[in-house]
Amino acid sequence: MSANNEQTLYGILAEYRNPKELIDVAREVSKTGYQKWDTFSPYPIHGMDKAMKLKKSKLGWIVFAHGMVGFLGAVTMMYFMAVADYPTNISGKPFLNGPAWVPITFELTVLLSSFGAVFGMFFLNGLPKLHNPLFNAPRFKKATDDGFFVCIEAGDSLFDKEKVKKLLEEAGATHIEEVYE
């Protein structure tokens, strides 16, 4: 891709040969203090969280909150319907029939927790995303096939084009390019 001065620089994209090189360069980059950077691979690489110094995912709390909504919602719903609003005598069973409510309470807790897990994960990842400047780099298509990439974004406060290029080059990049918005 040719460098066009009128376009704004999004970041520097570097390709590496294999997961070992990627995890090593991730360790290097995280030492330098950059904040807005990321690594890309066709599958999750074990140990990458430590190499990139990623914080624990907040997803667990989102799921817990949703699960509580499901649990309390189920009990409230059944209490309202079977006890408060229209109690019906069914074979002389109590209106507030705890054991009989267990299955539905369980199912709704699981259902809402799953919503939390799936939609919470997409929310934390900022997906769906309609446009990503990285897709401007044709080479980046390999990231979902067999490519291993690092991108340091121009928006980072420490960003200096030449320094970043040097860092990525010294780590053994096979290809380095500038990505524009």
Added chain:
Amino acid sequence: MSKYEYVKEPALVKGDHDFSSLTRLVTDINLRPTPKAWYVAMIGANTLLFVMIAAIGYLIWEGTGIWGLTNPVGWGWAIINFVWWVGIGHAGTLISAILFLFRQDWRTAINRFAEAMTIFAVMCAGVFPAIHVGRIWVIYWVFPIPNQMQMWPNFNSPLLWDVFAVSTYFTVSLLFWYVGLVPDLATIRDRATSKIRKICYGIFSLGWTGSNRHWWNYEKAYMILAGLATPLVLSVHTIVSFDFAVSMIPGWHTTIFPPYFVAGAIFSGFAMVLTLMLVARKIYGMKDIMTNDHMEKMNIIILVTGSMVGFAYMMEFFIAWYSGVEYEKAIFMLRATGPYAWAYWTMMTCNVLSPQFFWFKKLRRSVGFTFFISIVVNIGMWFERFVITVTSLANDYLPSSWDYYSPTIWDVLTYVGTFGLFFTMFLLFLRFLPMVALAEIKAVTPQADPHNYDEETKEFIPPKVEVPEPQAQKV
């Protein structure tokens, strides 16, 4: 490094594959022009689907009287088919969730496939209770939404629990499946050349880039979903068994039902996965991914769950005698020797006897034999549900009301028709979606592990795997 030393497993993917060749092997199926044989299969499946639609149409027009239901047998093929299809679905969740929690990496070859089977099987299952209500236009009475009677559903009824259990199961299975699909849809998006494919796969892959910050949340979500789906799948067939166990009919009112139903569900589900896998891997040339090792492992699960089911059959007999309840004793004697003895012994042969052949390694690894047994097991599990549902109703407390139940042509057509629904969905899946969880299978290849690379040169060093042959020990 951990302080324990594990025996390394032999490679899960056979053949000389790298990441790129795996990508091509799986996604070329979706990107190449549709083969003619696919259209032929689709026509067959659609024909059956129309049989189902016609049978259901006539049912709605005429009423459930067109089925073979009589007094006292008010539950017939529809309920049998419902339980059978739901049970088949369970193997998919077992593979995707429970085997994930147990770190069984071999699941990655078959989980996408099996989860698809789960979703389509639950769709087929859901048809039956919905049309069984007779007046389908008021089916919304089963949901807790206001209706013209101003009454709410009966939360004491296992049938209502089933509504919640099956719909939750379907929704969660679908979400779990979709989460797994997103990275693979992105792979197809990046390989697609035609505009329409780029747009469609682009929309459904949600802009996935393979970012490791994203993978980090993704893996957490996957783990949590597996943790949620595990108790869910156990609860679903438990609640299905409550439809029977909570009633007062002899032969139904037993506490063994939940575990026995769950074991049977996994048993039949694995058989169905094998039936589909053995055919699909041959047609699509997936033998490097879905290997005979996978088949052997699944056969061992069939052996284990088949033996559990056999144990449950015997335990039912024992408890009937041990309980001292005359009606319980009578129904079990009638099952084995009464008017439905033919069904009972079909069930015993298919479910208890046939999996025992898998004690032999040679048979476990024989493709033809496995395929044959997988069909036999599915027939056997259908008969299990037949025996449970029909015998207990046909011969209950009062001999004066006993009657023999036979299905009508409409029962048969509806059941056969659901295969049309199933295979229509399955063929669409094979054509348009990656049939192997690509990102997951890449992650379990030796190349994926950074530890398998040299520290200095950063070149790949294939790990040496020596599997010790089991030795016969002299005691």
